[in-house]
Amino acid sequence: DTAVSQTPKYLVTQMGNDKSIKCEQNLGHDTMYWYKQDSKKFLKIMFSYNNKELIINETVPNRFSPKSPDKAHLNLHINSLELGDSAVYFCASSQQTGGGEAFFGQGTRLTVV
Amino acid sequence: SQQGEEDPQALSIQEGENATMNCSYKTSINNLQWYRQNSGRGLVHLILIRSNEREKHSGRLRVTLDTSKKSSSLLITASRAADTASYFCATQIYNQGGKLIFGQGTELSVKP
Numbered sequence: 001d002t003a004v005s006q007t008p009k010y011l012v013t014q015m016g017n018d019k020s021i022k023c024e025q026n027l028g029h030d031t032m033y034w035y036k037q038d039s040k041k042f043l044k045i046m047f048s049y050n051n052k053e054l055i056i057n058e059t060v061p062n063r064f065s066p067k068s069p070d071k072a073h074l075n076l077h078i079n080s081l082e083l084g085d086s087a088v089y090f091c092a093s094s095q096q097t098g099g100g101e102a103f104f105g106q107g108t109r110l111t112v113v
Numbered sequence: 114s115q116q117g118e119e120d121p122q123a124l125s126i127q128e129g130e131n132a133t134m135n136c137s138y139k140t141s142i143n144n145l146q147w148y149r150q151n152s153g154r155g156l157v158h159l160i161l162i163r164s165n166e167r168e169k170h171s172g173r174l175r176v177t178l179d180t181s182k183k184s185s186s187l188l189i190t191a192s193r194a195a196d197t198a199s200y201f202c203a204t205q206i207y208n209q210g211g212k213l214i215f216g217q218g219t220e221l222s223v224k225p
Contacts, residue, residue: 104155
């Protein structure tokens, strides 16, 4: 069983569209994250949720709206996609917010054309 | 601002050789972690070293942490072709919601 799974794996869409990426973890973790990896492989946190509550919003444009229906799911909705949104988006989870290893999904490669 | 910097950015070695990657960071940390990323895949956690620890081992991996210099190193001994990947250090800071602050990574290529 995949611990952290996200769908889709690839997403190609036109500028201006709205798209969603889904993430689910079956590890029983309380904390979930979204990270963005750019074309130079630099990884930066976007959001963190603990037990469905937003705890980190790392100055991400409000076109990006995470939603956590329960602590096992953290979805990412992006409105009005721009060329600069092209990147690989990773979902991750960890047991607690205080510190510890994170488990990452396989990533969603988003290409905006 | 980016917390970690890694060097070298790229490293190419022969199978059986050792690989050393270095990471520097800027502020006090709770812990430092190393992750591996194979091409087109997600990140896999390798090892975590806490701020009060100086050295840690896991199989062929050895990690050191020098908090006075704000630096860490990852040593992979007796490398294998399967070790070819990108390696990232990441720091966690107290009361920051568990977020990881990543370095820019080292691309390791192990030639058979």
